[in-house]
Amino acid sequence: MNLDHYTLFTSDFQDYSxxxxxxxxxxxKVVRFRKIEDDPITYNLAFGDVNENDIxxxxxxxxxxxxxxxxxxxxxxxxxxxxxxxxHYIYAEGRTVARTRxxxxxIGRLWEEIRADFDVWGYxxxxxxxxxxxxxxxxxxxxxx
Amino acid sequence: xxxxxxxxxxxxxxxxxxxTAEVKNYSDESFFIEKEQKxxxxxxxxxxxxxxxx
Numbered sequence: 411m412n413l414d415h416y417t418l419f420t421s422d423f424q425d426y427s428x429x430x431x432x433x434x435x436x437x438x439k440v441v442r443f444r445k446i447e448d449d450p451i452t453y454n455l456a457f458g459d460v461n462e463n464d465i466x467x468x469x470x471x472x473x474x475x476x477x478x479x480x481x482x483x484x485x486x487x488x489x490x491x492x493x494x495x496x497x498h499y500i501y502a503e504g505r506t507v508a509r510t511r512x513x514x515x516x517i518g519r520l521w522e523e524i525r526a527d528f529d530v531w532g533y534x535x536x537x538x539x540x541x542x543x544x545x546x547x548x549x550x551x552x553x554x555x
Numbered sequence: 556x557x558x559x560x561x562x563x564x565x566x567x568x569x570x571x572x573x574x575t576a577e578v579k580n581y582s583d584e585s586f587f588i589e590k591e592q593k594x595x596x597x598x599x600x601x602x603x604x605x606x607x608x609x
Contacts, residue, residue, distance in 0.1 A: 417571040442587055446595045450608070454594040456587050466586035490572060499603070501594050531607055538603050551603055 413523060415483035423494040426487045427460075432474030439480065440466070441487045443500070452499040452551075453491070457484055468505050481516030485524065492554045503549035513550060518543050528552045 416428040424444070430437040442456045458468035472480075488500055504510035514532075517524060521543060524530060531538045532547030541550070 415571060417573060419573050419575050421575050444587065444591050446591055447598055450603075452598060454591045456590045458586065460581075464581045464583060466581075466583070468586075468590075501598060503594065503597065505590075531603060533597075533601055536601070538601070538607055540607065549597060549601075 413482035413486055413520065414479065415486040416479060418483065418487065418490070420490075423491055426490075428483055430472060430474045430476055430480055432472075432476045434472060434474045437472050437474055439483075441484055443487075443491050443495070446501065447499075450499055451496075452501055453495075455484075455488065455500050455502040457502070468509060477512075477516075478519060481512075482520060485516070485520055488552065489527070489554070497554040500552045501549065502552075510548065511546065514547060517541065517550070524552075528554050 416430070418426050418428050420426045424442065426441040428439050430439055438460045440456075440458060440460050443453045444456070446452055446454045456468075458466045459470055459472065460466050474480075491500075492498070502513060504513055517530065529552065530541035531551045532541045532545065533539075533549040533551075534545065534547045538551065539545075539547075541547075
C-alpha cells in the first residue's frame, strides 16, 4: 500500500505532520502514534489539526476539498510507522460520532488497498468484528499482515 | 522502547517522506494525553478477543 499522499514530515516515525492545501488555505495536520498497551502491543493513532498557536483539534471540519488525500496520507503514516516499529495493533477512534464516521468512510474508500496489507476490526454492539463495509463502528483496530 | 530503524535523511522506500532533525515539542500535550487515556480505557473494557487475533 503506497497511496498518493501529502509530503510527510517526521523526526522519529511516531509523530508526523503534513499540510492540507485547498480553498481554505494551508492547514497543518498531525498524526501521532503512542503505545497504550503492552499485551498485545497496541498503539493509539491520534489525528487532528493544529493551528498557529499549537492548539490541536479533532473536531473542526476543514472543508478543504481534499478529504481523500488527507485520509490516504493518514493511512500511509500507518504503513510507514509499521515499517519502523513493527506490525502491532493500531487503535483509532474519533472524538465524535461524525469524526468516527469520517474514519470509517476513509477506510471504506481505501478498502481494497488496506485489506491487502491489513487486518481491520470494528467495535459495534459490545463486540469486535472483522471490518465490513457500510457498517457503523465505534472504534477501529488494524494490524499489518 | 522499540528499536527504531536507522534511516537516512530521505526515506528511500516511500515517496514524499521527509525526515527532519527537528523534534517538535508542543506546548500543550493535553490533546494527545486525553486521547491516549480514552483509548486505554476503551481497550481495557473491550479487548480484542483471542478468536479475532491473527
